[in-house]
Amino acid sequence: MPADAPTADRDQYFKSQNWEAYDSEQHDIWKTLFRRQAEILKGRAAPEYIAGLDALQVTADGIPDFRRMNDILGRATGWEIVGVTGLVPHDMFFELLADRKFPATSFIRTREQLDYLQEPDMFHDIFGHVPLLSNPVFADYMQAYGKGGVKAMQLGGLENISRLYWYTVEFGLIKTADGLRIYGAGIVSSKGESVYSLEDASPNRIGFDLKRIMRTDFRIDDYQETYFVIDSYEQLFEETRPDFTPVYAELKGQPLIQPRDVLPTDRVFHRGTNAYHAAKRAQQATAPGQAAE
Ligand code: PHE
Numbered sequence: 001m002p003a004d005a006p007t008a009d010r011d012q013y014f015k016s017q018n019w020e021a022y023d024s025e026q027h028d029i030w031k032t033l034f035r036r037q038a039e040i041l042k043g044r045a046a047p048e049y050i051a052g053l054d055a056l057q058v059t060a061d062g063i064p065d066f067r068r069m070n071d072i073l074g075r076a077t078g079w080e081i082v083g084v085t086g087l088v089p090h091d092m093f094f095e096l097l098a099d100r101k102f103p104a105t106s107f108i109r110t111r112e113q114l115d116y117l118q119e120p121d122m123f124h125d126i127f128g129h130v131p132l133l134s135n136p137v138f139a140d141y142m143q144a145y146g147k148g149g150v151k152a153m154q155l156g157g158l159e160n161i162s163r164l165y166w167y168t169v170e171f172g173l174i175k176t177a178d179g180l181r182i183y184g185a186g187i188v189s190s191k192g193e194s195v196y197s198l199e200d201a202s203p204n205r206i207g208f209d210l211k212r213i214m215r216t217d218f219r220i221d222d223y224q225e226t227y228f229v230i231d232s233y234e235q236l237f238e239e240t241r242p243d244f245t246p247v248y249a250e251l252k253g254q255p256l257i258q259p260r261d262v263l264p265t266d267r268v269f270h271r272g273t274n275a276y277h278a279a280k281r282a283q284q285a286t287a288p289g290q291a292a293e
């Protein structure tokens, strides 16, 4: 089956939350994650994100009920959370977003996975992504992204648009009068990266630049080496409003930019030392020898 063929059986990906079925251990894991993250995010998360958490009544009381969140979210921006089993295919993902539906998993990580897990669970999806969907401008951006994704698949721009999602929706920073703040879901749901992304000397922090981002490779196995900073959600929405057809064509022959590269054209907020990843690389280089001792 060609990669771009539409997903045949969509029903198999949907799974309603069944809120009554969570046991006390699962609610406790949520409470632990919530309390810890709420503390870390004070003065670090974007004010619109915090406002969203409050508005949607996402709290330390336990795993939220999607039905109750949807009542509030629907009235705020018309978005709806739909339960899914895990990652869904690109075409389905884009079409859901274009319809103002956000696919969210309903399983929660185990206690052993508190600090890190590779696939998204409901703490990432609900705590990370949903709060900003209550913000009108961000809500419109997400829908525009979904429509743009459908189009990108027809134009060979899937990788380009996926990088945009990665460096904004998942790992974006925003400039405020009080300094940089986090709005990306991949950061707000991560204890370590919430601090690292803002305060560590290692990563680059660079001003939002659409085409530059669309050419920048990213890592999925560790903290990012570069974060991109928007001035406002309005900027994000406006700069992604033009037709991307010529953009994809222009980017086609151009080389990838490595995750840690800084270009002369970059608006640099912070030039990273890359110390964090350099240390990891050194460790990996010596690890086989050590293992043989
Ligand atoms: N303007 C984009 C296009 O024409 C659509 C888009 C909007 C993509 C917002 C991403 C984010 O393809």
Ligand code: CO
Binding pocket: 120, 124, 125, 129, 170, 185, 186
């Ligand atoms: Co995510």
